[in-house]
Amino acid sequence: MQGRPTPKPWIEAIHAYVPGKARGADGRALIKLSANENPLGTSPAAIAAFAEATGAARYPDPDAAALREAIGAVHGIDAGRIVCGTGSDELLNLAAQAYAGPDDEVLFSRFSFSVYDIAARRCGATPVEAPDRDYATDVDALLAAVTGRTRVVFVANPNNPTGTCLPKAEIARLHAGLPGDVLFVLDQAYAEYLTEGEDDGGLDLAAAHANVLVTRTFSKIYGLAGERIGWATGAPELIASLNRIRGPFNVTNHGQAAATAALADQDFVRRSREHNAVELARFEAAMTALGNHGVRPVPGKANFSLVLFEGALTAVAALGALAEGGYAVRHLPGQGLPHALRITIGTAEQMDDIARIIRKSAEQAG
Ligand code: PMP
Numbered sequence: 001m002q003g004r005p006t007p008k009p010w011i012e013a014i015h016a017y018v019p020g021k022a023r024g025a026d027g028r029a030l031i032k033l034s035a036n037e038n039p040l041g042t043s044p045a046a047i048a049a050f051a052e053a054t055g056a057a058r059y060p061d062p063d064a065a066a067l068r069e070a071i072g073a074v075h076g077i078d079a080g081r082i083v084c085g086t087g088s089d090e091l092l093n094l095a096a097q098a099y100a101g102p103d104d105e106v107l108f109s110r111f112s113f114s115v116y117d118i119a120a121r122r123c124g125a126t127p128v129e130a131p132d133r134d135y136a137t138d139v140d141a142l143l144a145a146v147t148g149r150t151r152v153v154f155v156a157n158p159n160n161p162t163g164t165c166l167p168k169a170e171i172a173r174l175h176a177g178l179p180g181d182v183l184f185v186l187d188q189a190y191a192e193y194l195t196e197g198e199d200d201g202g203l204d205l206a207a208a209h210a211n212v213l214v215t216r217t218f219s220k221i222y223g224l225a226g227e228r229i230g231w232a233t234g235a236p237e238l239i240a241s242l243n244r245i246r247g248p249f250n251v252t253n254h255g256q257a258a259a260t261a262a263l264a265d266q267d268f269v270r271r272s273r274e275h276n277a278v279e280l281a282r283f284e285a286a287m288t289a290l291g292n293h294g295v296r297p298v299p300g301k302a303n304f305s306l307v308l309f310e311g312a313l314t315a316v317a318a319l320g321a322l323a324e325g326g327y328a329v330r331h332l333p334g335q336g337l338p339h340a341l342r343i344t345i346g347t348a349e350q351m352d353d354i355a356r357i358i359r360k361s362a363e364q365a366g
Pocket of ligand 1: 036086087088089090113156159160187189216217218219225228229230
């Protein structure tokens, strides 16, 4: 036999997604604050529904009908305008696949979610990065980067890994400036962490316009990252195109049951949001107090904090000190952030401990 299969060149150009780790370089188990999971765990109601769900021998409902009805009821959306995915990751990939291909461009901001680059490349499209504005999404830079070949624009709001969030008026301005035939994917994985008055209006845009797809997830505030469930909403034509190409049974029986129950426990969601708001503010204040050591947080709105190390203490040294202290956080040198650490908001005790470790390291470094 001669030869061997060769992957497509655009597939070979992909840098595989690097997941947040739970172990140190020496293999020691660490407290994992590297993947933006919920420190309060999962709603007890969702755990109970998960345990009671039957049917490992049977395929799940291919349309996740009960779950889509429940999502629709919470958000005031017709279930026919919702599609569920194996995490919102699947839906981001499907959106790129359905609307972009070779010779097309997929546009997103510098320092945004790394899956956008992968989603663009896997369908042979060209990923285009617009410059950020002090770590935040820059609407003018995105609009300036639109060309006749742009087919999809991805914006995470709040953004990962920076935590920054564009206000409603900026999201509306971006949408208004995009040609109608460009798909605007607004990734709201962290939207539930926003407090009163901070909503970016994405769901209203998706309800009113044919070119807006909003994605959400059960992985963050709903504490179901392990079950891999996301959803998207938009015009029926957008939803139909994603339904054509998604896996037919892409959300498991247990996942559908747990997510439906999690939606009914909005008290857990509220407690998670309140915990996050308090601890994020406390942690940002602790990092701001280290300004004379060149340490500063990027003001964020999600369930993590991006901390910049611009003085004697480097991000690599801080990463090492945190690992020594028992914590895994995220260093993203491959995303142009060698000088930063993204730290998921954990319990109050964990955040005190982390702030103490960073302060001590900063003082020792000079
Ligand atoms: N979008 C953003 C901005 C994220 O940070 C994440 C999770 N890291 C996702 C989407 C994907 O989440 P999931 O596939 O678990 O829904």
